Amino acid sequence: xxxxxxxxxxxxxxxxxxxxxxxxxxxxxxxxxxxxxxxxxxxxxxxxxxxxxxxxxxxxxxxxxxxxxxxxxxxxxxxxxxxxxxxxxxxxxxxxxxxxxxxxxxxxxxxxxxxxxxxxxxxxxxxxxxxxxxxxxxxxxxxxxxxxxxxxxxx
Amino acid sequence: xxxxxxxxxxxxxxxxxxxxxxxxxxxxxxxxxxxxxxxxxxxxxxxxxxxxxxxxxxxxxxxxxxxxxxxxxxxxxxxxxxxxxxxxxxxxxxxxxxxxxxxxxxxxxxxxxxxxxxxxxxxxxxxxxxxxxxxxxxxxxxxxxxxxxxxxxxxxxxxxxxxx
Amino acid sequence: xxxxxxxxxxxxxxxxxxxxxxxxxxxxxxxxxxxxxxxxxxxxxxxxxxxxxxxxxxxxxxxxxxxxxxxxxxxxxxxxxxxxxxxxxxxxxxxxxxxxxxxxxxxxxxxxxxxxxxxxxxxxxxxxxxxxxxxxxxxxxxxxxxxxxxxxxxxxxxxxxxxxxxxxxxxxxxxxxxxxxxxxxxxxxxxxxxxxxxxxxxxxxxxxxxxxxxxxxxxxxxxxxxxxxxxxxxxxxxxxxxxxxxxxxxxxxxxxxxxxxxxxxxxxxxxxxxxxxxxxxxxxxxxxxxxxxxxxxxxxxxxxxxxxxxxxxxxxxxxxxxxxxxxxxxxxxxxxxxxxxxxxxxxxxxxxxxxxxxxxxxxxxxxxxxxxxxxxxxxxxxxxxxxxxxxxxxxxxxxxxxxxxxxxxxxx
Numbered sequence: 001x002x003x004x005x006x007x008x009x010x011x012x013x014x015x016x017x018x019x020x021x022x023x024x025x026x027x028x029x030x031x032x033x034x035x036x037x038x039x040x041x042x043x044x045x046x047x048x049x050x051x052x053x054x055x056x057x058x059x060x061x062x063x064x065x066x067x068x069x070x071x072x073x074x075x076x077x078x079x080x081x082x083x084x085x086x087x088x089x090x091x092x093x094x095x096x097x098x099x100x101x102x103x104x105x106x107x108x109x110x111x112x113x114x115x116x117x118x119x120x121x122x123x124x125x126x127x128x129x130x131x132x133x134x135x136x137x138x139x140x141x142x143x144x145x146x147x148x149x150x151x152x153x154x155x
Numbered sequence: 156x157x158x159x160x161x162x163x164x165x166x167x168x169x170x171x172x173x174x175x176x177x178x179x180x181x182x183x184x185x186x187x188x189x190x191x192x193x194x195x196x197x198x199x200x201x202x203x204x205x206x207x208x209x210x211x212x213x214x215x216x217x218x219x220x221x222x223x224x225x226x227x228x229x230x231x232x233x234x235x236x237x238x239x240x241x242x243x244x245x246x247x248x249x250x251x252x253x254x255x256x257x258x259x260x261x262x263x264x265x266x267x268x269x270x271x272x273x274x275x276x277x278x279x280x281x282x283x284x285x286x287x288x289x290x291x292x293x294x295x296x297x298x299x300x301x302x303x304x305x306x307x308x309x310x311x312x313x314x315x316x317x318x319x
Numbered sequence: 320x321x322x323x324x325x326x327x328x329x330x331x332x333x334x335x336x337x338x339x340x341x342x343x344x345x346x347x348x349x350x351x352x353x354x355x356x357x358x359x360x361x362x363x364x365x366x367x368x369x370x371x372x373x374x375x376x377x378x379x380x381x382x383x384x385x386x387x388x389x390x391x392x393x394x395x396x397x398x399x400x401x402x403x404x405x406x407x408x409x410x411x412x413x414x415x416x417x418x419x420x421x422x423x424x425x426x427x428x429x430x431x432x433x434x435x436x437x438x439x440x441x442x443x444x445x446x447x448x449x450x451x452x453x454x455x456x457x458x459x460x461x462x463x464x465x466x467x468x469x470x471x472x473x474x475x476x477x478x479x480x481x482x483x484x485x486x487x488x489x490x491x492x493x494x495x496x497x498x499x500x501x502x503x504x505x506x507x508x509x510x511x512x513x514x515x516x517x518x519x520x521x522x523x524x525x526x527x528x529x530x531x532x533x534x535x536x537x538x539x540x541x542x543x544x545x546x547x548x549x550x551x552x553x554x555x556x557x558x559x560x561x562x563x564x565x566x567x568x569x570x571x572x573x574x575x576x577x578x579x580x581x582x583x584x585x586x587x588x589x590x591x592x593x594x595x596x597x598x599x600x601x602x603x604x605x606x607x608x609x610x611x612x613x614x615x616x617x618x619x620x621x622x623x624x625x626x627x628x629x630x631x632x633x634x635x636x637x638x639x640x641x642x643x644x645x646x647x648x649x650x651x652x653x654x655x656x657x658x659x660x661x662x663x664x665x666x667x668x669x670x671x672x673x674x675x676x677x678x679x680x681x682x683x684x685x686x687x688x689x690x691x692x693x694x695x696x697x698x699x700x701x702x703x704x705x706x707x708x709x710x711x712x713x714x715x716x717x718x719x720x721x722x723x724x725x726x727x728x729x730x731x
Contacts, residue, residue: 008444008448011447045461046462048480049461049465050465065616069374069377069615071381098469098471099465100380102380102615105615106615106616183553183558188553189552189553191403191630193628217632217641217658218658221643223653223654232628232643236552241545243550243551250628270531270532270533271532271663271666297363297695298363308368309367
């Protein structure tokens, strides 16, 4: 029992450790935030943490294995034209992603990489920052009449 | 426990009502085995076979009943865990399957022998549509009363499109 | 109030005393509860149905989401079931890593439960205290698997991540931390007068009732029924731990009567047991592969050609998890049946809740460590209030339409 009282007293004098949400906005505007209080840096993550995915459009071959194993159907294949060749590329909707790393493990060309980046909170889940590969899609997507703009949909 | 003895006891008491049995033993070394025993029993003697199993040891029902659908019948599967002795790793899975014709989807309750099976029987009734006779509590378990009669969620056909 | 008048008392579906939606209808006589009825089904997610349309690898991650706290146990039982059908032999190192992660999960789940139980009887200081010390094991799991919960650690035929030397050091540190804390924490939990006054003799489940109603896990062991899948049935590395036996309140010199205190004692003792098991596994961790080496696509293709049935059983922190899978030459299992511990234990609420006082309802309900989301893992889809039925195809088409619309809107 005494041990717990000791802990309670210790907690009373501990530093506050909360920040404003979403924290990514704080980093842009440090001066104003500091007027309201202090910034507590986030608790670091260890190596091996599953965070934001990164996609390399150049090395991707469009095989579609990642979208096959993705448990959340967060990976969408779309027809693309790169170097005048018809092929396929992917976009990853991070709002649906479960961060299981299956796509990273299965990719034969290591085109998808996992990072330890975890500042992803946003008010809009289809924001450009939460759809990996969106800028490539705008550039390469094959826009043909009658072709479905969405190839794979979630169940 | 020897699986043969279970089958023999059941066969002695019920005779030809035991339609088939097979066993699967996985050896883990040091005399430790994982034993699974499948027994097919016809509907008439299903209830008495559970009563016989109950006398052999601690009978525990492990999962709600899965089923296999054929053209004219449904095979309902009751997975039990049976433990006879208090020694370690002596629990074996006894999986009883019963064929029920589709035009007469009825089976007798086992809640008088294994009262813990009540939730599972209620789920079977609402999800698969097999009527459990003499069940003490025939209400639906998961779906509310808004579900129309004759709709059994787990028996809805798969959509072709989603198979891609 | 006259004693011969009973009146009904509805608690739930949404009530602050319960952490998840579940509805109880009690019959009350004065201050006493004389009857209880339980209504499930407010958090249905159709997981068994969804599993019928996913491939074998996707299902692992789907089943992790049956329950947030037992997020290792459900895929574990599923992997055991699939390995049983396919006859895949799991390498020894993988079996030990599975055991270690499973026991770390048990550690954090029991700490979580003690916090919840303390909260239910109004002892919020203890709640904060146990949840604070629980952080350490969650951080350890994060380093080991990549996530705090929903570890994504398992695959069919092994595990996905190895325990490196750095990880091993972290595990040792965490174990030391808990060993040091154990005496102090167990003293608060088992000897504190407030806790004893609120838990002793409350919510009794006798051994006969526990056996009849097929109770599992700490609920059964608290009543003195020695039921533990780790000891009854060979799984993972548990059969190589020769000293392992089910815990019971007898270990602290108390004959079990099946009240809330006994169930709490079992969980507290299991924290100690989990520490010992992890220590054993770390000392005896064999070298070698951590999975069968075949990738996800290869595994799906191999399982596609299989036919058969398999059972997977695993002792989750709350009790027995059992999965039954039926394969039939398809990319998806034909049937998968999930049984969560609360499904078995839910029925034991009826005798426990009889003859207690109204104020004791929350702690008795919490004493089986209920996880309603586990029990409610399937549903039927319904239209909004108008009571019209939508078919699966229609609903699917509608959702896709909605999803497309939203996506287009933001793509521009």
